Every structure is written in structure tokens, then in C-alpha cells.
Amino acid sequence: GESVGLHLPTLSVQEGDNSIINCAYSNSASDYFIWYKQESGKGPQFIIDIRSNMDKRQGQRVTVLLNKTVKHLSLQIAATQPGDSAVYFCAENKGTDKLIFGTGTRLQVFP
């Protein structure tokens, strides 16, 4: 079946280190991927997106990598800060009417 999942439910990193959050998807027809950040008690917030015709896209302190060969998506956060502590979701759009969200990875940043 179709699924978007995450390899690690919780990721703990030290402040200043780089974080890598991974996501696997199963539908090779997906053509658009998004990363969202959700802080406690708040709604998800868009971080960065990438289309299937790209391998990499960079934002401010964040980079998304897309490996279509192994159907893998990752979010890299440089110089992780305490404010980065949140749950991160990947989502895919297969070109249908729906975004399919993964179950989320919790990022914990320690001083």
C-alpha cells in the first residue's frame, strides 16, 4: 500500500550539531514532498518543499535531499538550536487530491 513513514520516532541532538531526519515513501509516482515542523500545542508549519525533478533544495539552515532511487527523503538542519525542538513531518503529493503525511519524528535538542 501507499505509505509515508519515518525511520526514527525520536532524535536527540546536542545544540550546535547538525540534525538529519529521514523519511521513506513507497509511491514512486509522488512528485512533490514537503517538510513540516510542529511545536507543542501548535499547528504544523511549512519548512521546505522539493519537487521530484530535484535532488536537493536548500533553505535557511535547512536542506532537503531526495533520493528517488531508494524513495528516501531527508531533512538536514544545520547548527541545531533549542528552538528547533519539535515534531517533524514529511508529506507527499502523488498528484492526486491528497497530501499523505508521515507519522512524525520528534527532535530533542540538548544544551
Next chain:
Amino acid sequence: DAGITQSPRYKITETGRQVTLMCHQTWSHSYMFWYRQDLGHGLRLIYYSAAADITDKGEVPDGYVVSRSKTENFPLTLESATRSQTSVYFCASSDPFGATSGGTYLDNEQFFGPGTRLTVL
């Protein structure tokens, strides 16, 4: 400058009662969405709307009703609440015709509200 708001933020109700969750956005975005968020399932789409008076089912529409008489409002009604509908509900909106649009309503950012935590006893 409120953006997208939801009310109530918290609601406790009993099985069988009708409950309506409100969503209001001030951007005049054409698309609006309702999701539910449950542990282990992430966000699942309940219903969405492309414009006023146009709605369509998402992944988990059973037990829910929506309407969109005005662009800025998108209420979600549980006609007869069940315990399985205990969840956190998020409303979102997007503007596929905006400057940063990728061409379809899903090729661009969805802005989420703060959520409504609903408990059905």
C-alpha cells in the same frame, strides 16, 4: 492580521451529540482543509474545499460534514460524535493562485490553524 483561527480550542462532548468546529481565515485563500491528528497516524485529511460551495472528501470523511458558504469560513460538523472521533483537529488553507504557487493547490504551502482538541466521552 489573525491569519487562520480555530474555535473552540478545546471541547469535551458526549457520544451522540452534534459538535461543530469552526475555522476562519483572513487571507481569502481559495483552498481550505480539515485534518485530524492521532498518535501513530500523523495528519489525515477529512475534507477539503476548493472554493465557496465546493467541497470534497479526503481520506477519512465518515462521520463528518462540512460546508463552505463563505470563502473565509469552513466549519466541520460531527453529526453524532463517537469516541473514535476524539482527536486534535487542524484546519489549513492555501492559495494555489498566489505568487509562489507551483500550479496546483497542493504544490504550495498550507497554512495551519492552532488546532482544536476534541474529547468525546
